[in-house]
Amino acid sequence: MKTADFYFDLPEGLIAQTPPETRGQSRLMTLDRATGARAHHRVSDLPQLLDPRSLLVFNDSRVRKARVFAISKETGARVEFLLIKAIDSRTWQVLVQRARRRRGRYVFASDTAADTREAEIIANDNSAEPRLLCFDKPIDEQWIDRCGHVPLPPYIKREDSFADSERYQTVYARRIGSAAAPTAGLHFTTTLLDALRERGIETAFVTLHVGLGTFLPVRSEYIEEHRMHKEAYSIEENTAQQISRARQEGRPLVAVGTTSLRVLESAWVSGTNNEYGHLQAGEGATSIFIYPGYCFKAVDALFTNFHTPQSSLLMLVSAFAGRDLILESYAEAVRNGYRFFSYGDAMLIR
DSSP: OBGGGGOOOOOGGGBOSSOOSSTTOOEEEEEOTTTOOEEEEEGGGHHHHSOTTOEEEEEOEEEOOOEEEEEETTTOOEEEEEEEEESSSSEEEEEEESOOSSOOEEEEOOSSGGGOEEEEEOOOOOTTSOEEEEESSOOOHHHHHHHOBOOOOTTSOSOOOTTHHHHTSOTTOOEEEESSOOGGGGGOOHHHHHHHHHTTOEEEEEEEOOOHHHHSOOOSSBGGGOOOOOEEEEEOHHHHHHHHHHHHTTOOEEEESHHHHHHHHHHEEOOSTTOOOEEOOEEEEEOOOOOTTOOOSSOSEEEEEOOOTTOHHHHHHHHHHOHHHHHHHHHHHHHTTOOBSTTSOEEEEO
């Protein structure tokens, strides 16, 4: 199957540049996988749209201010880095923009001398792949929070603002480690979560730290040739038991976002003799790439945003609902002026 098979036309004006004025008031398209029926709602309608026996599974990873800027000591150019993963207290896996494909030294200036750092690229990979950046002094989450910026995706054509510090973060985020937000969760408010629970709908939280596996583009001509980068995840024992029990009871498992879905599908242990199986607790790393032809083991429904053309995320939702049905739904979303991508509207596929 070709990557080009997952292209669709999207007017630039439908790419959401800012979050909605009020969190939780975005539009919501529902899609019935069996009949192809679609309907239009608001995210706030979700408690009434879901089976009250449902269990919603969220990703509680917290986004760090992973976008940092430096000055090249060789050229004086301003260079942007995206911190992906710490190797140790001084060495980070990074993506680099507007940097030459060679080793170099950079100054991360700050208002205080204590926060100023120098760093050197010590691994010279292809510019589209991560490099290793070694700082002269350790950096920690406090330094990143003081000196970094909210890592808004490149299709948002503006600088990050103070408001993004709160709006590009889920209200339930608690485990820091993501270089991008698990954006389906941005729609949920404490009021909406309370309304879901009041209806009897359970919630559970797993963790997947969003990194290269989620947001790097598919560059191969054929999707089968694409290789995903590993992303770390963790599942607590009581959460695994809660989710396994719901599955065994035949209750709908609803993944909130593609990252939650990838955790569930990666850690699910299939049963035998027509048993449902169970979710394996613990820590791990997944490079699972879900595209049409994949057989889902755990998830019954998916709450998600509208994804970019030719992306691994679009391929995932196409595997869940069928490529033709997804592209028809996206075309309807375009006709109806839905907002797309991270700060955009949502879709419930069931």
